[in-house]
Amino acid sequence: MPRDTLTADRIVRAAIELLDEEGLDGLNMRSLAKRLGSAATAVYWHIKTKDDLVRLAGDAIWHEVEAPDLAATDWRTAAAAHAGAMHAMLTRHPWLVQAFGSHLLHGPGQARHNDLSLAIYEKAGFAAADADRAAATVFTFVLGSALGPAAQVSLNRRLSKNSADAEQLMADAMTRATETAMQFPRLRERLDTTAAKDYASAPDHTFAFGLQSVLDGFEARLTADRAGRSG
Structure with missing residues (x-):
């Protein structure tokens, strides 16, 4: 995609999608450029740093917070x-x-x-x-x-x-946490009535x-x- 077809707004919207999927650690200019079908240098032309990109993406999603009408409620x-x-x-x-x-x-x-x-x-x-x-x-x-x-x-x-077996790691950690909690009376009482998977x-x-x-x-x-x- 030629550089002049990109806009800061398009880059920010793509960054939000990437952040939602991969988190902060998954955001980098190369992955973002690939998503946009562009070159990383073209992205840098519009937004200079990753920090700037996170700031712009973070501010953009505040507009999703609907504003109540104070005059009507x-x-x-x-x-x-x-x-x-x-x-x-x-x-x-x-x-x-x-x-x-x-x-x-x-x-x-x-x-x-x-x-x-x-x-x-x-x-x-x-x-x-x-x-x-x-x-x-x-x-x-x-x-x-x-x-x-x-x-x-x-x-x-x-x-x-x-990890190749993240689910097993989580299950093992939950088992150990449950064993620890069982030593305390109020936690033990709740574990008796709550599914272990919901303990945390x-x-x-x-x-x-x-x-x-x-x-x-x-x-x-x-x-x-x-x-x-x-x-």
């Missing part, structure tokens, strides 16, 4: 929808969770998300400083909730590449439970603050 419904959409995006693209710890990520997509988060918690009634804290709290919770699945995807990929997984509805609890806390704080001002 209450703050709590908007907060739940926005957090849920962010969690779904991170689940679709688990490499972004890892990229937070290895790349400098910024851009208009992420800025749009951050600005909307602040607007949601300002609408709730928080002063600016506390809106910052509320937005950061929810972001940290969502990111932490997505970390486990992202780590599992990365581990499965690494084991599959480095978060319980069903953990994200919804946690998010509701966080928003309950915000609502209680706002109610207490209003009572204090009126008193």
Whole structure:
């Protein structure tokens, strides 16, 4: 493919597809160029470094997070929808969770998300400083909730590449982890009622439970603050 048929946008979309399939370690300019039917030098003409490519790809997928209409809904419904959409995006693209710890990520997509988060918690009634804290709290919770699945995807990929029998390695590790857990009463009780393969997984509805609890806390704080001002 001639260089002038490439665009930065096409390169970024192809990079996202490659990242979804291979993770951060699988992204390199040669593999990306092959996917695009081009030469690596043509890719470098548009995007200079792998770090730039990860930054651009990471920012592009923030646009997948649907923005609730704050004029048409209450703050709590908007907060739940926005957090849920962010969690779904991170689940679709688990490499972004890892990229937070290895790349400098910024851009208009992420800025749009951050600005909307602040607007949601300002609408709730928080002063600016506390809106910052509320937005950061929810972001940290969502990111932490997505970390486990992202780590599992990365581990499965690494084991599959480095071992002829990744499934057996996982089974052996789970057996050893279960044997260790059986030494502790509360873990043993749960293992008696939970399939061993689900031992390392978060319980069903953990994200919804946690998010509701966080928003309950915000609502209680706002109610207490209003009572204090009126008193």
